[in-house]
Amino acid sequence: MEDLTMSYGGHDVLKGINLEVLRGQIIGYIGPNGAGKSTTVRIMLGLQKGYGGKVSLFGEDIRKSGVAYKGRIGYVPETAEVYDMLTAREYLVFSGGCYGIDEKRAERKGRLLMDQFGLADAFDVRLSSFSKGMRQKVLIISSLLHNPDLLFFDEPLSGLDANSVFVFKEILAQLAEQGKTIFYSSHIMDIVEKISHRIVLLYDGQIAADGSFEELKAQNKEGTLEEIFNQLTGFHQHAQIAEDFVSIVKEV
Ligand SMILES: Nc1ncnc2c1ncn2[C@@H]1O[C@H](COP(=O)(O)OP(=O)(O)OP(=O)(O)O)[C@@H](O)[C@H]1O
Numbered sequence: 361m362e363d364l365t366m367s368y369g370g371h372d373v374l375k376g377i378n379l380e381v382l383r384g385q386i387i388g389y390i391g392p393n394g395a396g397k398s399t400t401v402r403i404m405l406g407l408q409k410g411y412g413g414k415v416s417l418f419g420e421d422i423r424k425s426g427v428a429y430k431g432r433i434g435y436v437p438e439t440a441e442v443y444d445m446l447t448a449r450e451y452l453v454f455s456g457g458c459y460g461i462d463e464k465r466a467e468r469k470g471r472l473l474m475d476q477f478g479l480a481d482a483f484d485v486r487l488s489s490f491s492k493g494m495r496q497k498v499l500i501i502s503s504l505l506h507n508p509d510l511l512f513f514d515e516p517l518s519g520l521d522a523n524s525v526f527v528f529k530e531i532l533a534q535l536a537e538q539g540k541t542i543f544y545s546s547h548i549m550d551i552v553e554k555i556s557h558r559i560v561l562l563y564d565g566q567i568a569a570d571g572s573f574e575e576l577k578a579q580n581k582e583g584t585l586e587e588i589f590n591q592l593t594g595f596h597q598h599a600q601i602a603e604d605f606v607s608i609v610k611e612v
Pocket residue numbers: 368373391392393394395396397398399400
């Protein structure tokens with residue numbers, strides 16, 4: 361990204377983002393609510409027009425590269441609409457088809473991946489009866505069916521149980537080892553701290569920090585990523601806010 365800017369109705373959301381990302385990195389992409397994380401991701405996915413500056417993916421300016429580059433991207437959005445009336449099999453065949461995977465292959469791969477997540481029995485069950493975590497697993501599988509090179513995960517662990525989180529963290533590490541680049545957006549700081557090779561903190565439309573956890577720790581002299589986040593975003597009022605909040609709750 362070179363000097364990336366974006367405004368919504370005169371409100372400057374991105375104020376000049378410069379970021380170069382190499383293959384095989386897990387980028388913990390963090391920032392307060394409204395900092396512009398989803399906006400930058402939507403721009404990279406080609407879903408958001410009207411931005412300034414330049415975004416190049418796989419070495420090409422996305423304004424000039426047509427739509428083919430999207431076939432190399434996998435995406436798990438924070439909130440996804442799934443077609444509830446479809447079974448997992450039908451949904452995965454459909455989403456695989458969007459990436460040019462033929463039905464048999466999408467079905468086979470989908471079934472094998474569902475099995476790895478302990479969902480073999482639910483393959484022919486409608487998504488409407490899936491729990492939150494089961495849906496999330498289907499979304500993760502759907503983002504990976506076409507073996508993409510670049511992945512955007514927005515709160516991907518939402519609803520996953522502790523064992524599944526364990527498995528997924530290992531999957532991320534192995535995907536990165538194979539040279540895939542992963543943008544991992546989350547507000548769960550201890551996971552970002554553990555899995556990221558590099559942490560990029562977006563604050564007030566700009567990059568406020570960029571480095572490995574060890575580098576950020578050395579620069580900020582704080583122990584955890586949560587504390588570094590609080591410090592870099594100038595937030596120290598948590599105890600006072602909690603006290604005020606609870607005292608209002610007590611009022612009848
Ligand atoms: N379509 C839109 N129209 C107007 N304003 C928008 C639009 N999309 C985003 N914004 C504004 O842009 C800012 C950045 O939003 P964005 O969703 O990128 O933040 P975020 O960092 O992903 O936040 P969160 O952590 O809450 O998901 C917010 O102030 C938001 O209100």
